[in-house]
Amino acid sequence: MSTVVPLRTPARRAPRLALLGTGVVGSALVTRYERLQAAERPLPSLAWLANSRALHDCAGSPQRALDDANRAAARTDDLPPWAEAEALHAGDIVVDATASDAVAGWHAEWLSRGVHVVTANKLGAGSTLSRAQAIAQAAADAGARYGEAATVGAGLPLLRSLRALVAGGDRIHRVEGVLSGSLAWLFNHYDGMRPFSNFVRQARQAGYTEPDPRIDLSGEDVRRKLLILARAAGLPLEQSDVRVESLVPAELAALPLEGVDAALGQLDAPLAVRFKDAYRNGGRLRFVGRFDTERASVGLQVLPADHPLCGGSGTDNRVAIYSDRYDEQPLVVQGPGAGAGITAAALLDDVLAIAAAR
Numbered sequence: 001m002s003t004v005v006p007l008r009t010p011a012r013r014a015p016r017l018a019l020l021g022t023g024v025v026g027s028a029l030v031t032r033y034e035r036l037q038a039a040e041r042p043l044p045s046l047a048w049l050a051n052s053r054a055l056h057d058c059a060g061s062p063q064r065a066l067d068d069a070n071r072a073a074a075r076t077d078d079l080p081p082w083a084e085a086e087a088l089h090a091g092d093i094v095v096d097a098t099a100s101d102a103v104a105g106w107h108a109e110w111l112s113r114g115v116h117v118v119t120a121n122k123l124g125a126g127s128t129l130s131r132a133q134a135i136a137q138a139a140a141d142a143g144a145r146y147g148e149a150a151t152v153g154a155g156l157p158l159l160r161s162l163r164a165l166v167a168g169g170d171r172i173h174r175v176e177g178v179l180s181g182s183l184a185w186l187f188n189h190y191d192g193m194r195p196f197s198n199f200v201r202q203a204r205q206a207g208y209t210e211p212d213p214r215i216d217l218s219g220e221d222v223r224r225k226l227l228i229l230a231r232a233a234g235l236p237l238e239q240s241d242v243r244v245e246s247l248v249p250a251e252l253a254a255l256p257l258e259g260v261d262a263a264l265g266q267l268d269a270p271l272a273v274r275f276k277d278a279y280r281n282g283g284r285l286r287f288v289g290r291f292d293t294e295r296a297s298v299g300l301q302v303l304p305a306d307h308p309l310c311g312g313s314g315t316d317n318r319v320a321i322y323s324d325r326y327d328e329q330p331l332v333v334q335g336p337g338a339g340a341g342i343t344a345a346a347l348l349d350d351v352l353a354i355a356a357a358r
Helices: 024-038 062-071 107-112 129-142 158-167 181-189 196-205 220-232 257-280 340-356
Strands: 016-020 045-050 055-057 093-096 116-119 172-178 242-244 283-292 296-304 316-323 331-336
Touching: 016 024, 024 045, 024 062, 024 340, 045 062, 055 062, 093 340, 107 116, 107 129, 116 340, 129 220, 158 172, 158 220, 158 316, 158 331, 172 220, 181 196, 181 283, 181 316, 196 257, 220 242, 220 283, 220 296, 257 283, 257 296
Parallel strands: 016 045, 016 093, 093 116, 242 296
Antiparallel strands: 045 055, 172 283, 172 316, 283 296, 316 331
């Protein structure tokens, strides 16, 4: 009688986690990672982290690796430090906490290798349509996951809600929202009495805007978020399909960064006029991104006080989704839309979801 020897299934290799970006979001992610690790949450091991200057192994202490990377001297060559790391393999997870176009250009490549990508970088799915389509195709072909909840609304269930509606056969009519936490804060606080530039400086000091606040005020960040939402709703919009009204005068836009603070007063007179016009008509100023099946736009709007986008406070994002199901009364998603802590939490939520699905 022959003995049947059971086939051995090879042990599955434990996924590794790699972090790109050690700025405010990357730093907050390391802090939260160590907190979750102490609470014995089932996180993949953080193998290494890197910024534009250095790469460090995290075997000893992620926080120590973070500190070392942030103290590293600038590099003189063009090769990014993470290019020198041990290759990522299928099942590993790379977290992009940068705002780098070069790093976003690697998303599709990593996905094609079966490496999961979790990102707060809007230059992946919110850049050119061809890049967004390549990312989606690579993920589908390789069975890898693309976690981008942190790109819009700092992890609010916006993308998930849109995709669930579309998957359920609902037809999206339009989406409109306050998609920038920094601009939400500015227009929730601006009273028309004090200079707008003072509020911009206050928002920058609080960390709500980029170090160069023109990035927020230009509307480009909102355009990227709107493109991500529109593409999730099934609209293949190109960047040029979105009309953007910048709040930055041409003269201010042309200045080097070191000259921006002294010139922020150029914002004051135009914003004061617009605030007074809105106030006289009982309206409120909100910086809104909007798309429907025919057009898409980003810019400052005067909305009635009872409009769905006039609720909220602080840095709240507030998005209204109109569809067959939500026709007269929209589905409104609201919550904090800025802050390194909530963005890092959204990134690690995606990491945990991917790890749990193995």
